[in-house]
Amino acid sequence: MACPASYYDDNDPALVAASRPGDNSHALTITEISQALKRTVEDRFGFVRVRGELSGVKRAASGHLYCSLKDEKAVIDAVMWKGTTGRLAFKPEDGLEVIATGKLTTYPGRSKYQIVMESMEIAGEGALLALLEKTRQRLAAEGLFAPERKRPLPFAPKVIGVVTSPTGAVIRDILHRLRDRFPTHVIVWPVLVQGQGAASQVANAVRGFGALDADGAVPRPDLLIVARGGGSIEDLWSFNEEEVVRAIADSPIPVISAVGHETDTTLADHAADARAPTPTAAAEMAVPVRRELLGYLEDLSLRQKRAAWRPLEMGRERLAARAQRLPTPETLLQPARQRLDDLAERLRRGLTDRAGAGRERLAKVRFGPHLLGSNLRDAKRRFEQVRLAPALLTRAQADRQQRLAGLERILHQLDPEAPLARGYALVSAPGHRAISSRDVAAGQPVLTLKFADGTLDVATGGAKKPKPKPSAAKDSPPGQPKLL
Known part of the structure; x- marks a missing residue:
């Protein structure tokens, strides 16, 4: 069967894909071409060192690190797995220039190629200093370096x-x-x-x-x-x-x-x-320094002693200075002595003047019969003016005699021997003015009986207790009923 002419015409598009005679290539799938590209890139670039600036640094929840490396004209994606990121000697940040070592590979899911970094270093001391300054500015903005946070040692x-x-x-x-x-x-x-x-x-x-x-x-x-x-x-x-x-x-x-x-x-x-x-x-x-501290303590001890003794020394100096300014006892007594001499002199002159005035008054007094007679007449006249009535003396005497008679009657009534004249006798004992039956019961051997016409001593023989009176029940013959 002959093929249509359109099959051999490249300019004539066909509706259904068909194989050409002698063509031994078949159509590849996307996965196949992606895998082929991946193997080609990894075989050709199995170990590379790339220098560039970090951009878009991001650490995923899984621990993997994703970023981009770029220069003035190109950008390449980069990834570092979790097990490798733990060996980094610094913290990756955007803008940091680094040298990454790893291999190139592709990511078929997005048709991108990327570098899988096995290590990453800062690209030179200049880049390291730039990272240091950037970190310093960020931490300083948080106030970690503020002077007010500093504490004394x-x-x-x-x-x-x-x-x-x-x-x-x-x-x-x-x-x-x-x-x-x-x-x-x-x-x-x-x-x-x-x-x-x-x-x-x-x-x-x-x-x-x-x-x-x-x-x-x-x-x-x-x-x-x-x-x-x-x-x-x-x-x-x-x-x-x-x-x-x-x-x-x-x-x-x-x-x-x-x-x-x-x-x-x-x-x-x-x-x-x-x-x-x-x-x-x-x-x-x-x-x-321990030695300096001990010396300082010794110096403080000496200063303390001097500070303690200095007020005492200054007090002594002030006391001595004030004592020198104090007057002597002779100076203090001199005004008193002078005043005593002045008063003694005034006393002497006063006594002398008074004696002279007395002599003058005495000389003026002339004692004579007419002076004595005049004094006697004055005394008689004053005596006559004092009138002494006899009733003043007799009334007072009568009052006193009446009070005395009343006391005499009371004394006669209270005399314990007054009843003797009426035939009563006063019983007494030696050493007692009066005696009771309790004294006789106590063993008083001799009593004295005083009568109006004399006294008589008698022997007591001790006091006898009175016999109880017989009851009416015992006096009545047995069997006789009680009258009361």
């Missing part, structure tokens, strides 16, 4: 925590300097200070010291020193990581950063409460 810490490598020269320099200046209890938290995982260990050590209990088995430090020796910017990069910076800024314990030499500066230095140019200088900042 304790004057003489009892416990010092050191975060550094336990095998380097740094810890030996710090311990030696502390022993020379002020022996202090030091706790070392060993960490890596360079390489993979160093930043996480330093941050965990700072947080671990802050989480210690003040009364626990391991005492909580009063001061922290984060130290490392000198090196290049790559060697010190762990102390520029954001994780370390935030751990130092959030530490409840004051921190001294002693990373590198004096010319080296890291972000940890900005976040710490104090920066030391070297680890040895950090030890000097941490504690005072």
